[in-house]
């Protein structure tokens with residue numbers, strides 16, 4: 470039995486369950502353990518050595534046998550062995566390695582790393598709930614519940630939402646593992662606090678979400694062409710970056726553009742520039758004619774500034790589901806730049822103009838929009854947000870099922886991570902290489918996670934946390950389709966019609 474001393478010096482007299490002992494050589498941040506029972510990955514343990522009261526997490530778990538070894542090649546030998554072992558005799562050993570998370574320090578929820586390793590023979594206990602709650606279930610306005618500890622379902626996991634705004638967040642996992650559910654949960658919690666989220670919804674899966682007492686504002690993805698800058702229009706018209714004369718002709722026309730039929734005026738202006746810019750103006754004109762139909766789906770002169778369509782305190786969903794990738798890229802990029810501008814204006818004008826409060830932007834399918842290989846418009850705008858967002862209160866959540874396709878610069882600047890199951894070795898290695906908070910031993914755990922189970926890393930948690938994320942029942946779309954169910958319905962309708 471051991472006791473845990475609280476801040477005011479009172480002993481809690483907790484009866485701890487002994488799990489095993491430290492063995493072999495240990496380091497201040499990791500140690501090996503021989504246990505009485507199998508160790509569960511992600512399980513939290515507690516030790517006391519010198520004056521440190523230390524929390525640790527199981528990172529490797531091995532069960533083996535000194536008797537039933539792999540040198541036995543005949544299963545009948547194993548059968549004979551099992552029969553001859555006396556009742557109650559130990560056939561197995563359980564060992565593992567533990568990651569030392571830090572020492573509990575008075576009433577603070579922050580852990581600090583002891584500079585000394587645990588000596589061999591140190592008793593290792595199951596971590597008491599009170600100690601876990603102190604670290605994982607912090608109170609305060611900025612802490613939001615996103616689930617429970619995976620191995621201690623009655624200990625809440627509360628993360629620091631302010632850190633998402635200041636250091637951004639990456640939600641990475643293979644498909645169907647619960648990324649969008651976590652997005653919906655975070656957006657719901659932010660709205661419960663009165664905060665604003667904007668989700669760029671490429672698959673149209675959030676529009677039907679209806680959490681109680683929360684406004685869900687579905688926005689049509691249209692932009693006013695007069696609010697586009699040269700770079701944005703040039704991209705939409707597919708004008709290469711090095712086509713200087715084409716861009717000059719386009720610039721002159723855009724700068725002189727006023728209200729009215731945008732495409733008609735642009736074409737007329739470009740025709741007038743053929744004299745000065747020759748074939749360059751003609752090429753831009755050809756592009757306008759070629760892309761006009763496609764662009765009219767997203768550009769409309771009657772649309773107000775997109776900033777006016779944001780509802781503060783709501784979950785804003787920009788439904789991109791009907792758009793082609795290039796169109797969606799233009800829309801997301803424009804939103805990102807406008808939101809950043811509007812937040813800057815607010816900060817610089819001391820709140821008299823612009824968007825008056827911090828917000829969180831979510832980019833789903835980020836490996837497409839913020840791709841490592843292609844120079845998308847969104848990648849550039851996202852870079853500015855990741856770099857400057859902190860100062861102006863804009864948090865970016867980057868969601869991807871193909872992390873190896875993500876731009877490494879942006880990935881390396883995400884200060885918080887929620888990583889669900891990832892099996893592909895290239896994805897694992899890419900994440901380990903570019904994301905600072907993740908280490909090799911964590912990468913090895915990723916294939917062992919199930920749906921909705923996440924490793925949380927970075928500043929939004931006090932220590933690496935393996936959590937079971939809450940399911941958002943109000944967001945039902947996005948799950949796997951039960952094809953057999955639909956087929957059986959069609960089948961019974963057909964047999965009925967045929968009078969069978």
Ligand SMILES: Nc1ncnc2c1ncn2[C@@H]1O[C@H](COP(=O)(O)OP(=O)(O)OP(=O)(O)O)[C@@H](O)[C@H]1O
Nearest residue numbers: 644645646647648649650870921938939940947948
């Ligand atoms: N925390 C959770 N607890 C229980 N079930 C969950 C959880 N998260 C997700 N699921 C289940 O898994 C399904 C898929 O989840 P979700 O759509 O969030 O996955 P995803 O990672 O976004 O997939 P995709 O890569 O296809 O976008 C959900 O419909 C839900 O049934």
Ligand SMILES: [Mg+2]
Nearest residue numbers: 648649650947
């Ligand atoms: Mg999803």
